[in-house]
Amino acid sequence: MSEYFEKSSRSCEGCQCMAPIFSFLNKEELKLVDANKIHVNFKAGETIKKQGTFMSHVLSVNSGLAKVYIEGIEGRSSILRIVKPTSFIGGPGIYFDQRHHFTITALTDSAVCFINLQVFKDILKGNQSFAEEFLRDFSRDVLRVYNRLIFLTQKQMPGRMADALLYLHDEIFNLPRFPMILSRFELADLSAMSRESAVKILRDFQKEGLVKISDHEMELFDVEALRKISRIG
Amino acid sequence: MSEYFEKSSRSCEGCQCMAPIFSFLNKEELKLVDANKIHVNFKAGETIKKQGTFMSHVLSVNSGLAKVYIEGIEGRSSILRIVKPTSFIGGPGIYFDQRHHFTITALTDSAVCFINLQVFKDILKGNQSFAEEFLRDFSRDVLRVYNRLIFLTQKQMPGRMADALLYLHDEIFNLPRFPMILSRFELADLSAMSRESAVKILRDFQKEGLVKISDHEMELFDVEALRKISRIG
DNA sequence: ACGCAAAATTGATATATATCAACTTTTATT
DNA sequence: AATAAAAGTTGATATATATCAATTTTGCGT
Secondary structure: OOOOEEOOOOOOOOOOOOOHHHHHOOHHHHHHHHHOEEEEEEOOOOEEEOOOOEOOEEEEEEEOOEEEEEEOHHHOEEEEEEEOOOEEEOOOOOOOOOEOOOEEEEOOOEEEEEEEHHHHHHHHHHOHHHHHHHHHHHHHHHHHHHHHHHHHHHOOHHHHHHHHHHHHHHHHHOOOEEEOOOOHHHHHHHHOOOHHHHHHHHHHHHHOOOEEEEOOEEEEOOHHHHHHHHHHO | OOOOEEOOOOOOOOOOOOOHHHHHOOHHHHHHHHHOEEEEEEOOOOEEEOOOOEOOEEEEEEEOOEEEEEEOHHHOEEEEEEEOOOEEEOOOOOOOOOEOOOEEEEOOOEEEEEEEHHHHHHHHHHOHHHHHHHHHHHHHHHHHHHHHHHHHHHOOHHHHHHHHHHHHHHHHHOOOEEEOOOOHHHHHHHHOOOHHHHHHHHHHHHHOOOEEEEOOEEEEOOHHHHHHHHHHO
16 A cells, blocks of 8 residues: 655645546635645545445545446446546535445546545635536446446446447547556456456457457457447447 | 326325435425426326437436436347336436437336426525435446446346346335336346347246246346345346 | 227247356566 | 466356236226
8 A cells, every 4th residue: 555645745735636526616615625635645546435434525636547347246337437537526425425326446547636525615606607517527427327227237348348448439538549457357346247248349340340458458440330229328 | 108297286296206315496496496396197108208309307216216227239128227106217318418328118107296407406406405415316327237237247237137126115115025027128228138048048047946927027036046146147 | 898009918939148167378476 | 488377258058037928817998
């Protein structure tokens, strides 16, 4: 565990790497956040927050990529989302039971700010537009889960894998060629299948010339074909 | 379509059938709700709100039972929850895009109040404890979906069907014997399988003496055995 | 009470998917 | 560089699940 942390030397004011939601804060509120945050660096693979633990802070991912996943039955996991900078991470525990309902793990070296939950809530109370943006962000998250529920239960494997790749393409990298940050195992967790099945589907995609995987890089040759596979299910 | 509606003669104040969340309102706020609500009766089978439509109101189910489901791919549906009186129904559209992201259908004759969304939001702005209760309610909903995501993707059919029955038992009726409000088709939508599979699993449960279905009644003889099946997956 | 339409049921079959076991490649460690 | 450990791959097989087609039951309107 090498979570070397620091009382950030930079202040939040003027910080380029805070999550967009915090742009709704005024100077005073930002100072409050500044005084009640902890900045921590994580190495790839490290656990940022563990499901089930007490939620003392909310998170802002400043740099790096992370996976947010629910630890389910017998060691199996469902990845809810991949987080890219800069993103806010709260979750349903904030106003329900003050617990984390998912685990967050760094996929690459990452920098994260932890903002004291009570301070966050206090600011939320007094700033209407901040509160509304928070709700918008939360709601977007919820809709993502709705979508996952539908496509994980109603599509079959090729469609689910196509969706996983398109998710990385459309939401994370916006490029047909991107670093393969997820292992086959994680890709399986993202598309609700076994590792072996994930490997086989990817091999099929590769044979058909839709994608190419090499040297930790994924290249999508035919995004439209993938979209079609996604549609067909 | 026999949605005969009425400007309710009773006022909200003192109404015994409003959703618990509204108990956080003061008299004045309640009057505002009163002046901006519509009370509608639905017959079993009627659609209360349709996925994709503009969200002009939030709902309070005063009596009757309803199903909340997402219309997914090629006519397939996923039931998110069964709603019993008295319950508030909002959804992620409130602060995101003002649309309904699920369809609500009456399972029995029902009475529903539609509260103007803008008025609802205005009150939320000015009443902190109401806002927090709203967030708690919303978060509870979200956690329900998390759970469904996990058990629908990580358990196999017997476990999923056991969960569906236990859901009705634990959350809706709190009795080992209850009216079978869901068709086999709907039970299948609740446990993410085909109708035929649902029938077969139920037959197995019945053969093993775990449940009995007759005359629109479901009786759970061995709740603990069902819990075990749920656990095993 | 009759007849129709919808829902439920059934067994046979096809398909999708997981599991298993063996093996290869990659990555990390000493 | 050698070795171990982890990740990835593969084909064979078993299992879970959906689909299909035929049949029965139930509910409903006249």
